[in-house]
Amino acid sequence: MDWTSHIPELRELTIADQIRLVIDRAVPCVDLLLGYRGMQNNIKGLALSGGTYFPRDKDEQDLIDPDLRPYLTLLANWIYDEFQVPAKEMFLTPTEYALLRLLVFFVPVPGLSQHGKEIIRKANNFYREILAQQIKIQLDTSSMDQILNRMGDVMKFLSVIETAKNLEDEGFSVMTLFNIADMQGELPYEIHIRKGFTS
Numbered sequence: 760m761d762w763t764s765h766i767p768e769l770r771e772l773t774i775a776d777q778i779r780l781v782i783d784r785a786v787p788c789v790d791l792l793l794g795y796r797g798m799q800n801n802i803k804g805l806a807l808s809g810g811t812y813f814p815r816d817k818d819e820q821d822l823i824d825p826d827l828r829p830y831l832t833l834l835a836n837w838i839y840d841e842f843q844v845p846a847k848e849m850f851l852t853p854t855e856y857a858l859l860r861l862l863v864f865f866v867p868v869p870g871l872s873q874h875g876k877e878i879i880r881k882a883n884n885f886y887r888e889i890l891a892q893q894i895k896i897q898l899d900t901s902s903m904d905q906i907l908n909r910m911g912d913v914m915k916f917l918s919v920i921e922t923a924k925n926l927e928d929e930g931f932s933v934m935t936l937f938n939i940a941d942m943q944g945e946l947p948y949e950i951h952i953r954k955g956f957t958s
Contacts, residue, residue, distance in 0.1 A: 763781060763864065766861070766882075768881075772875050773875065776871050776872055776874075776878075779870045780868060783868035783869075784863065784864045784868065786924050786928070787863050787866075787921060787923065787924040788860060790834075790838060790920050790923040791842075791860055791863050792860075793806050793838060794839075794843050794920075795851075797812070798846050798847045803839065804835045804839065805835040813831045813832075815832075815835055815836060815839060820832065833926055834927060837923055837926060838919075838923055842919050842923075846916070849909070855890065855894070858893065859890070859913060862883060862887060862917060863920050865879050866879065866883065867879045890913065894913070897909075
């Protein structure tokens with residue numbers, strides 16, 4: 760999430776609000792990244808780091824820890840079916856992806872100060888307007904209906920990524936609480952259960 764250090768609006772937030780936002784929005788930003796990398800590299804599954812991936816193919820999944828399979832299969836199928844395939848079909852551009860990532864990041868989260876929420880909403884509106892302008896420039900010879908349809912298609916990915924976040928939080932919460940696949944640890948607990956709130 761080091762890319763967030765280049766976002767000017769983040770510096771307008773208090774340190775407490777920055778921490779709360781990054782903890783809550785790290786998962787959906789990573790989900791979007793996994794989907795985008797999978798789309799770019801034609802991976803049928805979750806594109807992870809270092810050239811690894813979680814496959815959709817059942818035979819290839821036999822190599823994966825059986826305790827992780829149900830959760831990862833659900834997440835991989837969701838991101839592939841609802842993001843990778845439609846994004847590839849519509850030729851999602853790098854600019855649209857970059858702006859989508861900002862829109863995924865700038866969402867008010869529980870525990871933010873009122874001032875922080877205002878900054879987040881303002882930033883979300885700003886980047887949404889930039890996205891609309893970019894699509895309009897990109898489709899300069901197209902009708903207004905085509906421009907609006909593309910904007911709608913890109914914006915639909917926001918709910919897809921939020922659903923992926925919820926699937927991930929639910930899966931990791933269960934795995935962390937019951938120590939499935941040795942997931943009990945500070946980082947999974949902090950990100951998927953406590954979410955930065957003090958106990």
